[in-house]
Amino acid sequence: METELLNIESVSSEQKAAALRKAGEIIREGGLVAFPTETVYGLGADALNAEAAAKIYAAKGRPSDNPLIVHIHDISQVYEIAEEVPDEAKAVMEKFWPGPLTIILNKKSCVPDGTTGGLHTVAIRMPSHPIARDFIRESGRMIAAPSANTSGRPSPTLASHVYEDMQGRIPLILDGGAVGIGIESTIIDMSTGIPTILRPGYITKDMLEEVLPEVKIDPAVSGRTMKKDVVAKAPGMKYRHYAPKGQLTLVEGDKDKVIAKINELVREKKEEGYKVGVIGTDETLDAYHADILRSIGSRQKPESVAANLYRILREFDDLECDYMYSESFFEQGLGNAIMNRMLKAAGYHLITL
Template structure:
C-alpha cells in the first residue's frame, strides 16, 4: 500500500447535524476491511475492524508502524467489552463509571476473538470508549470494535486536525472524516488493570491525581518515568517503546530556571549559523527570543492550553521549515506529566539541564 496510491475520500462533518446518515459509507468501509480516519476528543484515530486479521495490518502498513506496537480498540458502549476480555476486574467498573466515555484506555486480558495482530502479540488488549460524538456514532454504525492508533505517519506528531491526517496519509487510506479540531490534543491515559494494582502505562489527560482520587491506589510504569529511549522490551501499550511525535528538525528541551533557560537558548540560537531556528515558547516568553521562528504553545497558567496546542505547534515548525528547535520545559505535575512525556519523545530525549 505504501508504494501505491488510492483515492482518499474526504467527508466534512464539522457543521453537519445529521451525522448518522453521513457515516454510513464510513461504516461500510470498516466492515469491508478498509481504513477510515476519524476525530476523537484526544487526537484523530486511524480506524480498522479490530477483529479482522486482514484489516488490522493495513493500519501498520499505512502508518509505517512497527508491528509489535499494540493498538487500542475503540467501543461505543460499555457492554461491548464483555466479548473482548477474559474478565472485568471490579476496579475497571469504578474507572469506567468515573471516566468513560472519555480519554481513558484500560488494558485487560484479551479474549480469544481479539487477534494477536491487534495486540502486537500480547495476551492483553487495550480498550477505550471515546466521548466525541462523531467517534461514538461511527463505531456504533460500524458494529465492530474499531482498532485505531493516531492517524499519522509513525513517529510524527499526532494529528489534531483533519488537515494533519491528509498531510501524512492521503493516498494511503480510504476516508478521512473531518470533525474539526480536537478538544484535548494529547492521547488518552492508558491504565493496566490486569494486576492487583492499576499501572499507568501512558500518561494523558486523566492524571495520576485524578486516578488516585477515584480508586485510591495507582502506580506508574518504570518505562514511563525513564528519560532514556527503550528499544529492548516489548511495549505493553502504544507509545512506550519508539520515538514519537517528532518534528523534522532537530529538537532539544531546556530545563531549569525560566530566565536562565531563555538566556541559554538565545546563546545557542546565535551559534546556529545558516540554520533556521525555532523556539517552542509560551505566552509569557514568546517576545524574549531571537530565533527565526517563535511559536507560543499556550500559557503557563493553563496546562490544558499547552496540551491542546502542542502537536499543532510541532507540525507548524515543519510547515515553516525549522531545522533547529529549542523548547522550554514545564512542571511535571498533574497534566504537565503527560505534556513532558510527549515533549521528551518529540525530542528523542535530548534534554539540556541549565
C-alpha cells in the same frame, strides 16, 4: 488510492448520516477510516479482523509489536473482548468513561494478536467525542485505532494533518474539526497487580487515585532516556514518537537561565546557516530571538499547552525548521503527559541547567 475528505462537523443531519454510513461500510469491508476523537484523530479498522488491523500498520509504517487501542461505544462491549473485568476496572470505567482513558485487560481469544501486538492483553477505550461514538455505532464493529499519522510524526489534531500523512493510503477521512484535548489518552494497565499508568494523559494519577486505592507509574514512561528493551504493552512506550522532521531540544531550569541558554543555542545555529525556531509560552515568548517563534500556550493553563503541542510541531515542519528549542514543563498533573510527549518528540534531547 484516492483519499476522500468528508466534512462531518458543519453539515446537515442527512449529510452526516450519509457520511457515517459510508464510513461504516468501509469498516465492515475491512478498510480504514480516519475519524476525530476528543484526544487526537484516530485511524480505524475492524478490531476483530486481523487483516484489517494489518492495514493500519502498513498505512502508518508502524512496528507490528506496537499494540492498537480498541475503541467501543458501549461498556457492554468490554465483556465481549476481555477475559475478566475486575471490580477496580469497573469503578474506573464508571468514573471516566466515556473519556480520554484507555484500560488494559486480559483479552479473549476473539481479539487477534494482530490487534494487540502479539500480547495476551487488550487496550480498550470509550471515546467521548460524539462523531467517534456515532461512527463506531454505525460501523457495527469495535474499532482498532492508533493516531492517524505516519509512525513517529506528531499526532494529528486537524483533519488536514491526517490528509497530509494519509493521502493515497486510506479511502476516507471524517473531518470533525479541531480536537479538544490534543494529546493521546491516559493508558492504565489493570490486567494484573497494582493498576499501572503506561502512558500519561489528561486523566492524571491523582484523578485515578480518587477511585483506586493505589496507582503507580511504569518507570519505562517516567524516565529521561529512551527505553530500548521495553516490551511495548501500550502504544508509545518503546519508540520515538510525535517527532518533527527537525531536531527538537528541551531546556529545563530557572526561567531566566533557560531563556538565556535557548537564545545562545539559537544564535549558534543561525550563525551556522540553519533555520531555527523556539517554542515558548505566553509568559516568555517576547524574550526569544529566532527565525520562528511560537507560543505553546500559558503555563497557567496546561490544557492550552496540550492542545497546541502537535499543531506547533507540524507548523515547524511546514516551515522547514532545522532546529527547535523549547522550554520544559513541570511534571505534575497534565504536565506529566506534556513532558512525556515532548521528550519523545525530542528523542530525549534535554539540557538541564
